[in-house]
Amino acid sequence: MSQSxxxxxxxxxxQEFTGSTTWTVPAGVYGVEVEIAGAGGGGGGxxxxxxxxAGGGGGGxxxKRFASCTPGESVTITIGGGGAGGASTxxxxxxxxxxxxxxxxxxxxxxGGGGGGGxxxxxxxxxACGGGAASxxxxxxxxxxxxxxxxxxxxxxSGIPVGGGGTVGGSGSGAWNNTYGPGSPAxxxxxxxxGGGGGGxxxxxxxxxxxxxxxxxGAISTAGGAVGGNATANTGSGGGGxxxGDSSPVxxxxxxxxxxxxxxxxxx
Numbered sequence: 030m031s032q033s034x035x036x037x038x039x040x041x042x043x044q045e046f047t048g049s050t051t052w053t054v055p056a057g058v059y060g061v062e063v064e065i066a067g068a069g070g071g072g073g074g075x076x077x078x079x080x081x082x083a084g085g086g087g088g089g090x091x092x093k094r095f096a097s098c099t100p101g102e103s104v105t106i107t108i109g110g111g112g113a114g115g116a117s118t119x120x121x122x123x124x125x126x127x128x129x130x131x132x133x134x135x136x137x138x139x140x141g142g143g144g145g146g147g148x149x150x151x152x153x154x155x156x157a158c159g160g161g162a163a164s165x166x167x168x169x170x171x172x173x174x175x176x177x178x179x180x181x182x183x184x185x186x187s188g189i190p191v192g193g194g195g196t197v198g199g200s201g202s203g204a205w206n207n208t209y210g211p212g213s214p215a216x217x218x219x220x221x222x223x224g225g226g227g228g229g230x231x232x233x234x235x236x237x238x239x240x241x242x243x244x245x246x247g248a249i250s251t252a253g254g255a256v257g258g259n260a261t262a263n264t265g266s267g268g269g270g271x272x273x274g275d276s277s278p279v280x281x282x283x284x285x286x287x288x289x290x291x292x293x294x295x296x297x
């Protein structure tokens with residue numbers, strides 16, 4: 030039987046997880062690269078008052094780190110569920126849940142993003158990135174959610190939140206109105222993960238607030254209202270905020286946040 034001329038060549042292997050499970054460490058593997066995203070927050074809901082619109086949900090935390098492990102051990106993989114959009118009563122969106130990698134030697138946790146402000150609870154919730162604030166007065170555009178962005182040092186052990194929605198551990202930004210241009214953009218996210226959801230809009234001749242990195246788009250409606258857009262599953266991005274409409278207002282719910290994600294890589 031012939032033998033390989035490269036008997037000691039190792040191959041880089043990857044496995045992705047979109048749901049909670051356990052993972053058995055392969056033989057000869059003592060460490061893995063863990064790419065992990067917490068779940069995004071839900072967008073806020075809008076009650077039935079003219080001009081009311083809700084904030085977008087914030088993105089979850091994102092990390093890429095090395096984790097020590099032992100061959101043959103069972104690693105716990107937890108994928109956080111996305112936060113539910115705020116109810117059409119004007120409720121704040123639910124914050125996203127954390128994702129976790131747990132081996133006997135290493136635990137890595139990515140927290141979830143904050144829910145977007147609803148029109149009865151205007152401030153966005155705190156989280157890995159804060160949710161945007163609702164507009165429940167004379168404003169016609171709500172704040173978008175914050176998102177994670179890669180640092181200038183090109184390291185992604187911790188992300189930097191950007192965009193109109195808020196900061197790490199901070200609440201969402203204030204609402205914008207048509208006088209001040211297109212409004213606050215959603216936090217851009219990183220590597221296609223953990224962007225903010227767009228804030229709701231309820232006035233004509235205004236730009237729709239788009240979600241980032243799979244985040245839900247903010248609703249836009251001049252009459253009759255519209256629900257916030259849902260974030261894409263397993264992106265860790267926030268849901269879009271709802272809009273009641275500027276005339277003939279209708280109560281609408283916010284969009285759901287995106288669930289979390291884990292990708293493992295190792296040499297074998």
